Amino acid sequence: MFLGTHSPRLDEKGRIILPAKFREELAEGLVLTRGQERCIYVFSQREFERIHESMREAPLSSKQARDYIRVFLSGASDEVPDKQGRVTIPPALRAYAGLGRELAVIGAGTRAEIWDAEAWNEYLAEKEAAFSETDDDNLPGFI
Secondary structure, three states, X not given: OEOOEEOOXXXXXXXXXXXXXXHHHHOOOEEEEEOHHXXXXXXXXXXXXXXXXXXXXXXXXXXHHHHHHHHHHHOOEEEOOOOXXXXXXXXXXXXXXXXXXXXXXXXXXXXXXXXEHHHHHHHHHHHHHXXXXXXXXXXXXXX
16 A cells, blocks of 8 residues: 655756655556546556456446547556666656655555655645545545
8 A cells, every 4th residue: 555745856867766654665667647637546456457457347438438548558657666766757747746856655555656845745735724624524434
């Protein structure tokens, strides 16, 4: 499970050092792809295969499903971390997420997310108030 917030930097070659806590789960390979809210989703190879299988069950007649699958999969890149735990983020994904040098890598349960640090701080500031006000009516049985 991916948890916590980490603050790596993007190097000159477009690489990040994965948080130490995430390396074991991602050592065999990972998939980077477009995430919602302009972040990059990071899935273990195993989790990405599970997600892909569930996508395959979507009806081809659903335009929304076709559109989502196209955007999601066309931006995907499979990577293997090097011995130092570094992964290259492809230029198209860096541009999509608006990544600068300072990053935030957050754990989101079954995936990690890579954000530009400033964008993450803005998102978090905006969403924390709503988080504090969430009750059982909005997310029944969640907590």
